[in-house]
């Protein structure tokens with residue numbers, strides 16, 4: 001994380017009108033939530049004993065599918081309910097809070113920050129961000145497999161897996177997330193396209209940039225002439241293509257970027 005890279009991005013943020021940010025599991029790692037591929041965040045040892053085997057034995061990529069749910073709704077519901085309770089217990093970290101401040105600073109200058117998140121934990125909203133597009137839905141709401149009606153389960157373990165639906169005698173509840181092979185919500189796709197079209201700066205934060213269509217947004221923004229920035233402690237397939245690659249944790253880089261842009265003292 002070189003001072004020059006931070007200064008360069010801070011200078012652009014200071015005068016930007018429209019900023020778009022794509023976030024992934026990495027921005028929630030410092031809140032103790034596991035990532036999909038990096039294994040950072042909570043370790044398997046944090047899992048309840050009967051879940052440890054599940055996490056070790058199953059690849060989240062295989063569990064986050066309609067096929068896995070259809071094959072074993074009890075096991076997949078149990079895994080998602082365990083993640084849901086983890087998300088409810090998690091607190092936003094300095095990275096989430098820095099983006100919430102960036103939204104306020106831009107809005108005070110009649111600009112706009114749009115967060116396009118792949119995360120389902122709602123930690124951006126818990127940190128105070130208001131313009132958040134949930135590309136992959138949310139784990140905090142579940143919906144009936146028969147009627148599609150949504151409900152927000154209470155903040156304790158579900159009494160049964162799968163949980164019978166309160167809306168339909170033959171329905172059960174599934175998490176209101178987008179699984180692999182499922183279409184993203186129409187409204188989310190539309191909002192994402194608008195943000196990519198309008199932004200002067202596009203930042204990819206805490207994502208391995210391998211899941212589509214989300215991973216394609218940064219190239220689309222670059223093709224329009226937006227400045228592209230990545231914040232990730234590890235290299236990803238887009239690291240060599242972005243204008244500025246900040247090899248750091250979100251919780252370290254983002255507060256410094258936002259302070260550098262808007263504090264009179266400049267970069268800390």
Ligand code: BV8
Pocket residue numbers: 023024025026027029030035036037038039040064118119120136177178179180181182183184205206207208209210211212213231232233234236248249250251
């Ligand atoms: C779809 C929700 C139509 C559930 C998830 C081309 C176009 C369109 C689709 C496809 C395509 N090619 C392939 C496809 C199909 C598929 C896809 O992209 N597959 C990939 C694997 C190749 N896409 C789909 O199915 C999408 N649907 O397009 O419908 C269609 C369908 C089929 C075929 C064609 C078209 C739906 C995708 C959504 C799937 N649902 N999750 C749940 O949460 O359980 S995806 C899942 O992966 C999570 O949402 C997660 O967010 C997402 C991406 O992972 P990341 O967030 O990036 O997390 P990861 O662990 O990978 O990386 C973390 C990063 O953070 C690391 O780089 C690490 O270094 C970094 N990090 C760690 N600590 C920190 C940090 N960074 C900063 N600070 C730190 N402290």
